[in-house]
Amino acid sequence: MTLVSISGGAGFLGLHLARRVLADGADVRTLDVAPLDDPGLERAVREGRMEEVCGDVRDERDARALVRGADVVVHAAAALPIQSSREAIRSVNVDGAATVLGAALEARVRRVVLISSTAVYGVPERHPIVEDDPLVGVGWYGASKIEAEALCAAFGRRGLDTVIVRPKTFVGPERLGVFEILFDWIREGRRIPVLGDGANRYQLLAVEDLVEAVVRSFDAPVAGEALNIGAGHFGTVRDDLQALIDHAGSGSRLWPLPVRPAEVVLRALELARLSPLAEWHYRTAHRDSFVSIEKARDRLDWEPRLSNAETLCATYDWYLEHRTEMRRAGTTHRVPWNQQALGLLKRVS
CATH class of the missing domain: 3.40.50.720 (NAD(P)-binding Rossmann-like Domain)
Incomplete structure (x- = not known):
């Protein structure tokens, strides 16, 4: 065995x-x-x-x-x-x-x-x-x-x-962390901040x-x-988030933010330990970010089944079904993250 x-x-x-x-x-x-x-x-x-x-x-x-x-x-x-x-x-x-x-x-x-x-x-x-x-x-x-x-x-x-x-x-069922913040805002119909215009492709x-x-x-x-x-099918950040908002039947709208000022603020909040977002999150969120998966396809005889939008929608559905069972905030993917200063932004979104 x-x-x-x-x-x-x-x-x-x-x-x-x-x-x-x-x-x-x-x-x-x-x-x-x-x-x-x-x-x-x-x-x-x-x-x-x-x-x-x-x-x-x-x-x-x-x-x-x-x-x-x-x-x-x-x-x-x-x-x-x-x-x-x-x-x-x-x-x-x-x-x-x-x-x-x-x-x-x-x-x-x-x-x-x-x-x-x-x-x-x-x-x-x-x-x-x-x-x-x-x-x-x-x-x-x-x-x-x-x-x-x-x-x-x-x-x-x-x-x-x-x-x-x-x-x-x-992403998938039981994935919370930074995605729980996104799902929480969409469930409440809040505006969803996007660094830049959302035209970048993020796999x-x-x-x-x-x-x-x-x-x-x-x-x-x-x-x-x-x-x-990585996923085989993915659109722009704007397209994939809008697909999730439409799936959720939410009144949320995308809220483009100027990149440089937002990065400066998020960096300051990170250093002050007032934000759950790390440098990796905000330095890549507004840029193209996708990898070639041809080597894995060839060497593993592997093919991804789900697109970005399908994965986000399925995970959101799991979140809705299980949100009342969630434990207190922590620092792993399986629990919500403390929104900290982002909670103030949420109130005005």
Whole structure:
């Protein structure tokens, strides 16, 4: 029986991936500092089809427990851009990756799949972005992902089989975070601020399409490779947001904001810790941002199913159905983010 181990197993991607792997008939082990908090997966633990390790990817003992006997390790644990300091982000994203990769090498794991990010490309001038383009990450988060990818290359030279997956921002049921802010404003019919005129193309990704690509990477001949993963169909920011507003039957209207003044204000609020938006969010929101997925299509025999608009609408429907069950604000994708100063903007929108 194949054993797939997932770091960050209680996170948004980790839960979706664990469910898929179990459905495919493999066993699963997860590692996370947070509990699973999912009835279906908790039942799988009780039935012996899944093991939950509560611990930290930076702890060598916990990392060894994660990888022991695993055929494939998916390293999905990460500190997000909303974290308050460079040190906090780097500690998890770089030191944690080093610990897990070292344990996997020692345990002779067949393959490690690192979940990286297209944040490693920074703010490129040319699109679509391809895997060989320069890596110049935006902010602490992008920089930490570049370092983690370099660790994969270093461990690869020591004999560890690694694959790097670079997803666009992925969305789907149970995804909250910054999207909960958008959905909340649309539900209330507020004006939706857009940096610039919204004519830029910004590619997203359905979590189920990401999971499919990750699962296909377990056995595909892509050792040592990096793969961009994103939606196949997407419009402009204005078009995709309007499709969501129309789907919601909301009275919301798009509210274009001048880019430079908005960036200055958002930067000041970020530094003062009065905004949930990080540099990555506001420096890329008004620009084209889309990657070529031809390599993944070819090497994984993979094709994304959902467009930006379809993904946003499906996630909004899930949000409406579950919004009364939501927990207090936090700093992961699975909980709402504190709107902080954006709450003042909401009142006048």
